[in-house]
Amino acid sequence: MIAKPITDFGDRPVPVASVEARSSASGTPDDRASGRQRDMKLFAAAYPQAMVVRYSVRPARAEDAEAMSVIYNEGIADRATLETEPRTPAERRSWLAARDARHPVVVVESDGVVVGWASLNIFNARDAYRHVADISVYVARNSRGRGAGTMLLQRLVELGRELGFHKLVLAGFPTNAASVALYGRLGFREVGVYREQGLLDGRWVDVLLMERLL
């Protein structure tokens, strides 16, 4: 495939080669995500002058708490979650410190700046549910739509397998197009919709449950 200049895809600029790869995607979700990264490398090689975002994912540290709280608060303000309580750096630091080894938090960096975070969370404390992890993924507003969420979710899938989980699950909004697309691309299936599950800003909202067996 020949890489072409950046075009517009919805409200976010992406390389044409990458758009074409997505629309004709086949293979496993992991293959498709790797294919996207290959496309981005091809594009970078063909257009070195274009802005190419490089990400790296690593375990979260206490000093990431401030960036994580800012990113989480953007998601809360954007009503991407039923959570409505804004977070502080101190609260995120305590939250990080309380994590156990089976429930890690990772951040994604671009040029040394944290632009997103994700976590494996306890789904249910009952022992029979120990092989199921709930997940969270949040990307900074000004970094969305450039692959950071994909990098984070791929890492959660890897970590889930390494840690012996059998399944990842999440609860999101069916109206959150970016999250439904992100999870769908990475092989999550829609389990069902709780109708009018939450009361947000005085309105009932539906909640979409999704899962991926590992």
Ligand SMILES: CC(C)(COP(=O)(O)OP(=O)(O)OC[C@H]1O[C@@H](n2cnc3c(N)ncnc32)[C@H](O)[C@@H]1OP(=O)(O)O)[C@@H](O)C(=O)NCCC(=O)NCCS
């Ligand atoms: C949802 C979220 C994590 C996605 O992360 P992201 O970095 O923006 O996503 P990516 O750039 O990796 O794109 C992943 C897929 O989502 C889709 N997507 C991204 N932005 C989109 C948008 N604005 N509209 C529709 N689809 C979109 C694309 O199909 C893309 O797949 P592709 O490889 O086929 O292009 C991010 O938008 C976010 O943090 N939103 C606010 C918080 C939130 O909603 N968290 C999830 C709660 S369940």
